[in-house]
Amino acid sequence: METTMTRSGSFGWIRGFALNNSILLLLVVMFAASALFVPNFLSPFNMKNLLLQSVDIMIISVGVTFVLLNGGIDFSCVAVLALGSVFGAYIMAKSPIAHTPYAIPAGILAMVSIGLLVGAVNGFSVVILKMPSFIATLATMMVGSGVAVWFTSIVSDKASIIGIPERFFALGGTRGHTLVPIIIALALVLLAHWLLSATLFGRRVFAIGTNPKASFISGMPVKRTVFLLLLVSGLCAGVQSVIATARNQAGIPSLGDRVFIDIVAAIIIGGTSVFGGSGGVIKTVYGVLFISLLNNDVNMLGIEWYVISLIKGLLVLIAAFIDVFSKRVDLIRR
Amino acid sequence: MPSDTILALRQIAKSFFGAEVLHGIDLEVVRGEVLGLVGENGAGKSTLMNILGGVWLRDRGTMELNGRPFEPANPKDAQAAGIAFIHQELSLFSNLTVAENIFIDELPTGPFWSVQYASMRSRAQEYIDTFGVQTTPGTKIASVPMGVRQTVEVTKALIKKAQIIIFDEPTTSLSQKEKENLFRIIDHLHREGGITVIYISHILEDVFSLCERIAVLRDGALVGVEQTARLTKPQVIKMMVGRDLEQIYPHGEKKIGDVVYQARGIAQGKAVQGVSMELRSGEVVGLFGLMGAGRTELVRCLFGVDKMDAGEVIFHGRKMKSISPKSCIRNGIAFVTEDRRQEGLLMSKPVKDNLVTVILDRLTQLLGMVSRSKESQESEKAIRELNIKVYDKNRQEVKSLSGGNQQKVVIGKWIMRNPSMFILDEPTRGVDVGAKHEIYVIINDMARHGATVLFVSSEMEELMGVCDRIMVIHRGKIVANFTKGEYDQERIMGFALGGEGS
Numbered sequence: 001m002e003t004t005m006t007r008s009g010s011f012g013w014i015r016g017f018a019l020n021n022s023i024l025l026l027l028v029v030m031f032a033a034s035a036l037f038v039p040n041f042l043s044p045f046n047m048k049n050l051l052l053q054s055v056d057i058m059i060i061s062v063g064v065t066f067v068l069l070n071g072g073i074d075f076s077c078v079a080v081l082a083l084g085s086v087f088g089a090y091i092m093a094k095s096p097i098a099h100t101p102y103a104i105p106a107g108i109l110a111m112v113s114i115g116l117l118v119g120a121v122n123g124f125s126v127v128i129l130k131m132p133s134f135i136a137t138l139a140t141m142m143v144g145s146g147v148a149v150w151f152t153s154i155v156s157d158k159a160s161i162i163g164i165p166e167r168f169f170a171l172g173g174t175r176g177h178t179l180v181p182i183i184i185a186l187a188l189v190l191l192a193h194w195l196l197s198a199t200l201f202g203r204r205v206f207a208i209g210t211n212p213k214a215s216f217i218s219g220m221p222v223k224r225t226v227f228l229l230l231l232v233s234g235l236c237a238g239v240q241s242v243i244a245t246a247r248n249q250a251g252i253p254s255l256g257d258r259v260f261i262d263i264v265a266a267i268i269i270g271g272t273s274v275f276g277g278s279g280g281v282i283k284t285v286y287g288v289l290f291i292s293l294l295n296n297d298v299n300m301l302g303i304e305w306y307v308i309s310l311i312k313g314l315l316v317l318i319a320a321f322i323d324v325f326s327k328r329v330d331l332i333r334r
Numbered sequence: 335m336p337s338d339t340i341l342a343l344r345q346i347a348k349s350f351f352g353a354e355v356l357h358g359i360d361l362e363v364v365r366g367e368v369l370g371l372v373g374e375n376g377a378g379k380s381t382l383m384n385i386l387g388g389v390w391l392r393d394r395g396t397m398e399l400n401g402r403p404f405e406p407a408n409p410k411d412a413q414a415a416g417i418a419f420i421h422q423e424l425s426l427f428s429n430l431t432v433a434e435n436i437f438i439d440e441l442p443t444g445p446f447w448s449v450q451y452a453s454m455r456s457r458a459q460e461y462i463d464t465f466g467v468q469t470t471p472g473t474k475i476a477s478v479p480m481g482v483r484q485t486v487e488v489t490k491a492l493i494k495k496a497q498i499i500i501f502d503e504p505t506t507s508l509s510q511k512e513k514e515n516l517f518r519i520i521d522h523l524h525r526e527g528g529i530t531v532i533y534i535s536h537i538l539e540d541v542f543s544l545c546e547r548i549a550v551l552r553d554g555a556l557v558g559v560e561q562t563a564r565l566t567k568p569q570v571i572k573m574m575v576g577r578d579l580e581q582i583y584p585h586g587e588k589k590i591g592d593v594v595y596q597a598r599g600i601a602q603g604k605a606v607q608g609v610s611m612e613l614r615s616g617e618v619v620g621l622f623g624l625m626g627a628g629r630t631e632l633v634r635c636l637f638g639v640d641k642m643d644a645g646e647v648i649f650h651g652r653k654m655k656s657i658s659p660k661s662c663i664r665n666g667i668a669f670v671t672e673d674r675r676q677e678g679l680l681m682s683k684p685v686k687d688n689l690v691t692v693i694l695d696r697l698t699q700l701l702g703m704v705s706r707s708k709e710s711q712e713s714e715k716a717i718r719e720l721n722i723k724v725y726d727k728n729r730q731e732v733k734s735l736s737g738g739n740q741q742k743v744v745i746g747k748w749i750m751r752n753p754s755m756f757i758l759d760e761p762t763r764g765v766d767v768g769a770k771h772e773i774y775v776i777i778n779d780m781a782r783h784g785a786t787v788l789f790v791s792s793e794m795e796e797l798m799g800v801c802d803r804i805m806v807i808h809r810g811k812i813v814a815n816f817t818k819g820e821y822d823q824e825r826i827m828g829f830a831l832g833g834e835g836s
Contacts, residue, residue, distance in 0.1 A: 199702040203694055207687070210680040217639055217677055218691045218747070219663040277682060 022322070023270050023286040030293050038300045046300070052173055054292035055185045055243065058285065061263045062192045063236020065284045066229045068267055069196075070209045071276025072126070072133030074230065077237040077263065078256030079144030080118050084111035084241030086148050089251020090155050093163035104168050108242050115238020116231060118144060123227035133230070148253040161251030172246030181243045188239065192232075193281040205229065210277030265312045266291040269319045340365040340530050341386075341404075341498060346395035348381055353766060355381050356554045358395065363498070368524055368531040370545030370562070372538070374574055374624070374792065374827075377551040379534050383500050387419035388412030400497075413439075418491030422503045422626075424483050426475050432482075433458035433471035436489045461489045465519050481512025488519060492527070499523065500532040505540060506626040517544060536624045538567050538831055550574055568824065571831070575794060575823045583799030584771075584778040590802065591615035595755055595786055597636060600645035605631035607810035609645075615754070618777060618787040620797035623807035624830050629790045630672050632807065633757050636788075637662050637669040649755070663692065668748035670741075672759040672790075678744040681733040685724045688732050688743050689713040693750045716746040721772060738769020745776060755786040762796060774800050794823055806830050 034041045060077050067074040092098055092107035118140055125136035152161060170177040171184070196202035204225050208215045216222045244255055270287020272279025291312070298308045341363040348356040356378045363369055373379050384390045386397070388406030397404040399415055406412035412419070426435050433454045434441075442450040442457075458471035467485045469478055475486070484504060491499050501520075505513050517540075523529040535541050541548060542562055549559040550573040557573045595613040600606055605628040613619050623629045635642035638658035647654045649665055662669070671677040679688055690697060690709050697708045713727055720742045724730050732743055741761060748756065758777070762770045777800055781787055791797050797804050798821045806814040806829040814829040816822070 198704065200694055200698040200704055201702060203687075203704055206683070207680055207691060210683055211676075214677050214680060215691070217637070217659050217669060217671060219660045220691075220694075221660070277680070 023283060023290065026269075027286050027290050027293070030290060034293060034297055038297055041297075041300065046296070048178055050292055050296050051182055052178070052247070053296060054288050055173075055181045056247070057240070057259055057263050057266065057291070058185045058288050059188050059243070060237045060240035060259075061266050061284050061288050062189055062281050063233040063240075064263055065267050065272055065279065065281060066192075066196075066205065066232045066236075067133065068272050068274065069205050069276055069279055070133075070226055070229050071274070072226075072229075073137060073264075074122065074133065074233045074237075075137040075260070076118050076122060076140035076144055077137075077233060078260045079141040079148065080115045080234055080237035081241045081244055081256035081259075082148035082253050083118070083144045083151075084114045084238050085245045085248075085255045086152050086155075086161055086251040086253050087111065087114055088242065088245055089161035089164055090151070092165060092168060093161055093251070094155055098163070099165055103165060107164075107168070111241045111245070112235065112238040115234040115236070115241065117234070118237070119231040119234020120227075122234065123230040126230060127223045127227045137230075145253070152251070152253045156251075160253070162249070164245070164249065164251070169246050169249055171243055172249070174246075174249075181247070184239070184243065188236070189281060189285055192236075196281055201225070201228070206277055261309075261312065262291050262295070265316050268323075269312075269315050271319065271323075273323045274320065275323070338365045339363065340400060342398040343382075343386075344396050344398075346382065346385060346392050346397070348385060348390065348393050350764075353764075354554065356385075356392075359551075359556050361549060361556060361559065363530060363532065364547070366524065366528045366530055367547060368520065368533060368545045370541035370548040371532055371534045371551065372536070372541060372548060372570060372574060373551035374794070377574070378554040379551055380502065381554075382551070383419065383502060383532070383534065386412065387417055387500065389419075413494055413496075416495060416497035418494065418496035418499045420484070420487045420491065420499065420501050420504065422506065424487050426483055426486060428476035429474065431472050431474055432462075432469055432478065432486055435475055435486050436461065436493060438490065440493060458489075461492070465489070465522070466515070479512070481508050481515055484508070484512075484516060485519060488523075492523075492529075496529065498530045498532065500534070502534045503536065503626065504533075505535065505537060513540075520544060536626075536831055538570060541570075542567065571824050571827050575827050583796070584775045586778055586782060588616055588778070588782050590617050591784065594650055595788075596648040598646050598648070600632060600635055600642055600647075601810075602631055602635050602640065602642045605810050606635060606642070609807070609810070609812055611805065611812065613755070613786045613788060615784050615786050616781050617803070618781045618789055618801045620801035620804040621788060621790040621807060622792070622794055622797055622804050622826060622830055624792060626809075627807045627830065628810040629792075629807055630759055631810075633669070633759050633788065633790055634671075637667065637757060639669070639671075663751065663753075666752070666754040668692075668751060668753035668756045670744050670748060670756070670758045670761050672763070674740055674744050679732050679740060682731055684727065684729055685717070685722070685732050685735070685743055686710070686713040686727040689716050689727075689747050689750065692747050696751075712750055716750060720746050720749075720776065722746065736766065736769070737764040738766050738772070741765050741773065742769065742776075745773065749776075749780075753785065755788070756780060757788045757790070759790045760792065761789070762791070762793070770796070794826055798823070798826075808832050 040046055060081065064074050064077050088107040088111040091110050092103045097103050097106060122137050122140055125131045126133050155161060170180055173181045196205060204220050208220060208222050208225050212222050245251060248255065266287035267284050268274065269290060270283040272283055294308060294311065339362045343359055343361040345358040345360060346356055347354065347358050359382060371379050381390065385392045388409040388411050404415060406415065427438065436458050437454050442453050444450050455471045462469060462471065465485050467482050469482050475483060488499065504516060508516065520531055524531060533541065533545055545562055547559055548562055548565060548570060550557045550570060552574055591614055593612045594615045598610045600609045609632055621629055631640065634640045636647065638661065647657060654661060654665065675681060686709065690713055693712065694704060697705050699705050717724060717727060722742045723739050724735060732740060735743065745761065762773055765773065777787055777789065789797065789801055803815060803817045804821065804826065805812050806826055808830055809832065816826060
């Protein structure tokens with residue numbers, strides 16, 4: 001996990017701790033407040049809901065974190081959700097191999113592969129064609145979403161693809177299999193965290209995100225690493241698409257239409273810097289939990305949608321401000 | 335103040351990070367004159383002009399313009415007061431036209447803020463005719479040659495009613511014809527416009543032919559201001575470099591071995607024009623040159639940071655097939671860049687992270703995991719051996735270290751790899767005297783252990799103190815080679831300025 005230290009001084013370490021882990025504090029405070037003020041917050045049903053809701057964006061957010069650590073962004077993650085969902089659903093429900101023992105594994109494989117494919121396309125655009133990730137992933141997102149809708153219109157007469165074998169839904173946590181998606185998410189989160197904090201690859205990600213030029217001169221494989229980051233993001237989106245499809249029990253081309261904001265908000269509020277070079281998986285996990293908590297409260301309290309949008313926006317602003325402030329970029333030398 | 339003094343600087347002093355770079359400069363500029371300003375890199379010319387131009391605030395001293403106190407808080411103030419600064423890197427907009435650039439700060443507007451293009455075009459045409467430039471007001475700057483761009487900058491200055499125009503190294507990217515044209519323009523400004531010109535350049539012939547007086551800066555102090563007619567070039571060179579060599583350089587027994595590094599015909603654009611060199615093990619070879627000579631471009635090519643157009647490198651008898659940082663590092667070459675903040679360090683990361691950057695792969699064990707204990711050990715070792723002053727290597731960010739310590743971190747990260755060849759580009763820039771000495775000791779130690787060192791610097795004194803021989807580079811070519819016994823400051827500077835020392 002990343003730590004940065006601000007100025008030394010009598011309260012330097014408190015400031016340091018607070019800035020690094022403010023999201024954890026925020027999360028705890030929020031949770032406590034919810035327990036106090038939201039009726040039925042602590043009920044087993046709501047707790048289960050909360051966990052499953054956070055799983056809904058956990059994996060994909062962790063994936064996108066990798067890209068943000070390099071100062072980039074991945075808009076296409078939500079398109080992977082949609083694309084993966086409709087292709088996977090098609091394979092499992094309507095394709096020639098639907099309802100055979102191969103259907104579900106093939107479907108899962110397809111969904112994950114689509115994630116990898118989109119990630120690879122993004123990687124190629126950014127690394128070889130030298131496009132900024134903003135443009136490259138925006139383009140893949142638009143193409144991907146379009147393809148998802150078009151494909152659905154071809155293979156189904158409804159707005160979604162239904163008819164997936166019921167066994168698949170276990171991955172989404174239905175009927176007593178609640179733990180399944182949670183365990184999958186946990187495993188991936190731990191894997192991602194290990195990758196970033198303990199391995200050579202992780203060190204390179206942070207170094208390159210901090211200063212790609214210096215990293216290049218120090219002999220690091222910058223192009224390869226950036227490519228892998230986009231690949232990871234796509235892969236995570238692909239895995240998320242499996243869980244999302246299982247949860248929704250259908251292939252939905254509009255999957256993910258509204259979650260991009262939550263994903264980015266979770267990452268930024270969690271503390272990963274948009275400039276790249278600092279942040280991490282654990283921070284994003286806290287961010288995701290926080291956003292889910294927020295969404296949960298909104299539902300339980302019946303608050304209007306725009307209020308929550310306002311709050312999320314403000315928090316992102318504050319988080320970004322803290323980010324810039326703690327880096328104290330000196331633009332003018334006097 | 336006498337009425338013909340347009341600008342008076344008194345006791346101007348400036349420090350950066352605790353090191354004083356200008357020590358109380360007193361200078362009076364005569365109205366309408368062309369004053370030459372010369373000095374080595376680091377002498378303080380740019381700092382002084384930046385203070386005049388409002389880019390930096392002076393720490394002490396006063397300035398008077400036309401008899402009234404002059405204290406620009408920013409470049410705009412200075413421009414408004416009539417000071418135009420034409421930098422080496424021109425500030426033009428390549429996607430806009432000649433006319434638009436000329437009037438960029440004062441676009442003539444009519445009703446409803448509409449821009450009066452017709453009037454702009456005709457006024458621009460007037461200037462184009464006066465200066466005899468081969469262009470039209472509607473041509474985009476991107477397609478216009480350097481000489482014309484410079485004229486556009488001058489015109490911009492005139493539009494803003496500049497009284498003093500400062501030229502900073504204006505001819506480095508100009509052809510001979512364009513240079514002559516620039517001189518004609520300066521002459522015109524001087525005679526017809528009564529404009530005062532301050533001309534900064536390394537090219538002494540130009541300074542001598544253009545300027546009425548020459549001011550020489552050395553180590554942040556004004557060594558002298560004199561009528562050009564009363565000066566000779568050798569005299570000016572002596573004023574630029576003459577000083578005692580302080581005994582801050584390490585000595586020690588050292589063996590110089592065989593040739594291990596050969597570069598042949600390295601070329602890149604206009605900056606590097608066919609450079610070849612042979613370096614031996616245990617040798618510390620200096621590369622001296624002034625700004626724009628091509629030093630940094632050359633070493634960046636050697637390490638593969640920038641692509642060279644032609645040339646080959648043979649290291650330890652084997653030709654290097656592809657030259658990139660990765661391949662150089664693998665072969666045992668290290669490169670300390672000129673700009674440690676942008677390219678040498680991860681500023682916001684702790685000292686430990688920076689120190690292990692180049693040896694990360696060596697610290698990696700199974701499953702790709704980096705060994706934290708080894709990381710800690712190795713970085714501790716480097717901190718001890720290089721005497722890097724840091725109180726918490728795991729958490730203290732490298733940006734909070736002093737310049738000298740930062741530089742030691744950069745050197746440290748490369749030393750960890752045990753390279754057999756070091757390329758150092760200005761390793762003591764922005765470093766205090768104490769740390770400079772430590773770095774010289776480190777360089778000497780490296781060489782004593784058999785490493786080859788290529789030491790690029792614009793500080794002649796340190797090269798003379800540390801190197802076994804010094805190559806001089808001028809306009810992309812190696813023009814001279816001095817071995818230890820034959821070091822002569824004036825001759826070296828003479829070659830660096832171009833021509834055979836005079």
